[in-house]
Amino acid sequence: MNIGVSLLLSPTLWLFGLSTVTPGVMAGSISNPWKGQPARPATYHLEAETLVTAQRLDSAVALSFPLFDTSSILPGFDATTQGASNDVVLRHIVTTMTTISGTGETVAVTGLLAVPVSANNTIPVVSWQHGTILSFDQVPSHMVKLSDPNYNVTDDADSLETLFNIQRFAANRFAVIAADYIGKGPLREGRGEAYVVKGATTQTCGALNTLWLHQALRSNGIDIEATAVASPFSDLDQAWRYWSGKVIFPLPKGLESYPPLAAWIAPCMIVALGSYELYYNLPGLMETAVRPQYRELAERNWQDYNISAIDPSNSPNSTNLLADSFWKGCTNDHISALQRQLIRNAAIDWEYDSPIRFYYGLADEAVHLAMVTRTVAAGGRYAAGIQVARASHRATFLAGLYGSGASLDGFDNVLSWFQSKA
Known part of the structure; x- marks a missing residue:
């Protein structure tokens, strides 16, 4: 039900063990970076790269922006101040590293890697967990279609959240990684989704409003610089x-x-x-x-x-x-x-040891503010709640990425905040 969640990971993690990205098809192994855990080599490959221009990203966002801001709580998208500063390279990630908790299956997991063309070997990584998608294929990796000038991105409403994250982060000098989740994407093979199933979704870097993933990473020694959550329902x-x-x-x-x-x-x-x-x-x-x-x-x-x-x-x-x-x-x-x-499976009893922001709307048709403030109050000194006046479920997510202090109760948006931490 949540629709926008991101973690700014420590540079020591990089891209799940990838410190460089080589053009063309790439194959190799990923070592488990979690402290105290034995290395678990896993095969993966990055499929051929797709280039999406900054102009194409801005144009797609301009068309999609009103679909999320139906109540006009924001001034609108302005490419002169909110535009992409880089072209972006998009690539499918495919890995067979996941054994599903509860079923014992070992499955291939797909996802998206988005990197600015100006990237060098030391860029910050944002892990983006998409929200509820009532579709099998409108997933992050679907965004490689952006390079096709005839592809109408607004036809895939469930993929727009990923579009906004690519334009906001990858086009502004962050690497973005995003999993498709089990039961979704090109390698679904008829498998049922693991929607809000804690073990299975955390294993594929997709989790209940990112809180499960944050907890799993920290429990295994992975540093997180900052976490942003939009419209979280922390207590199922x-x-x-x-x-x-x-x-x-x-x-x-x-x-x-x-x-x-x-x-x-x-x-x-x-x-x-x-x-x-x-x-x-x-x-x-x-x-x-x-x-x-x-x-x-x-x-x-x-x-x-x-x-x-x-x-x-x-x-x-x-x-x-x-x-x-x-x-x-x-x-x-x-x-x-x-x-x-x-x-x-509730995620309301965690004391956070790195900054985390909870963005919540005051006109959210799925998540009442009382469901959020309880988690913020229990989260400790690093947790902050940011209310968005008049914001629906979708508009809350959009405001978190593109809003300003005027719409975000005096706080800055996630991009500005992550840039200050990177």
Whole structure:
């Protein structure tokens, strides 16, 4: 459900062990950089490079900007002050280093590497974790199509978050790495997604609002200079109760209304149910958790992600998707197991030892500010919450990248902040 999260990694990590990028197809091995862990050689290759000009990036962002800023909380994209300063080289990364927690499979993982053409051997690395994508192929590595002048980037709305990160970071002298996640991308091979499944997503550098990945890296001795999070739902159990209407938060001070829950939350919950059934070995979870009238629809949606095929007159919302027994006493072992796992996967009890910023919108239709401030308060002295007035879910993400102190409660945007740390 989160849609924008990044970590500025220490230069000692570089590009998962890559200190140089050689043109053309490259193959080799990656050594595990985590302290206290045995080296685990893994095969990988970088596919042929694709060049995207700064002008092309700016043009694509200009077209896409209004799709995220629907309430016009920002002045708009200005290429003279927010434009790309470098052309960018994009390349697919393919590695077979991942053994999936819970299933034991060893899988090939795909992702994107974006590097400014002016890069030398010492550039800072931003690890970008994309948010919820209700599609199998609109993933970061899909952005290599940008080099095709006939490719209309706005047709791939779920890839626009990565576009913004490429234009903002890679075109301004950062390397950007972004995983496609298990169950997505060109090597999906029919595998189900591991949506908000902690072990599997952390292994592929994709994680619940980046907090899981931050915790995993720090626990293994990897330095992180700074972390930025947009629209985080850190407590899955609390989030599901909010989306189901079991928890109602008070109206934020100073606001006269708050937006209703987004229609796309129900499909996200369906994908989560399918993921937990698959990766936590809970057969039949979908069938028992979903109301009878929506079970067939839910099973079909989990298989094809085709939201457009859902009849609006008979579509569930987040408050009526789950069976009546879901929040009552134990009526099914798998439902109880799901709820225990949601609680275990919470990311609200971590004390951060490097700067982390939580950007949250005051008109977010999926994440109430009460869901964010609790995590910020528990995070310690390095955690800061940044509220974005009038911002929807998407606009919060956009403001974090392109906003200024006027829209970010006096704070600077993530690019400026990362530049000060790099």
